[in-house]
Amino acid sequence: MDNFLRRSGLEVPEPVRRFLQGEADPSLRIEQYQEGDTLVVRIDLPGIDPETDVDISVDDDTLHIQARREENAEHVVKKGYRSELRYGERSRSITLPRGVSGDGILATYEDGVLEIRVQLPEQSESRTTKIRVVRTGGHEAGGHEENQSPEEPENYVT
Template structure:
């Protein structure tokens, strides 16, 4: 008797590689580097949300650093294809030109971060809170049921 196991040949390889590409790009931008003198604020890594990610029992916790942002208006959390995406926008004051700045180093603009979710996570179970500039996302991790048994297919002689 022979056993055939069905394998996913990656019908959606393009989307999988695209997702990996985005995650790798964000990881590269997060590496510490020095800004060469004279470069503008669009240096890689400036638009990346910094996070701490850890497990608390059966819950994955993501803490994102978002000071000075109104979570009701300027933060969006979404889940697509097993990836959690955090998008935020820091807005500049309308009247900055007449304040007489000698130095203006506060960053403004869009910030993003994409993080892969554990297998089997239900989008409806994810919760988020914001306090003191920290966005905390809690993701309950479902129990792993182990490897699936291969389906056995009988072979008939013809």
């Protein structure tokens, strides 16, 4: 889209250009992985003050991240102003495993990257229970003939 706008010579207002280039998405882009018993979430956030422009909270096993980046009003009014940087407020919520404690979360900001490290709770071995599906009504190809009754499953309660 950007190449088309440049080649056509159209003067497109900055907010419209950003929308056309897909910058209207209000969510933060993340990188997430697990390192041992720690969940690591990384977000590129250059040009912010992490003490005033970032809010991180945990609520009901969900990590909420909100970040703001303000556009310099002095630059916007200058002739020929163009910015491809993302401004405004963006947020992201990440579901955490049950039992994560807010005390086990550390957030750092270095070289424009916000890194959040979440200490994961010890997980007991999960048990998987297989649920059997019972066919009811209707006849499918390869099913039972009309005079036959379907076999009752072993664990079927009547």
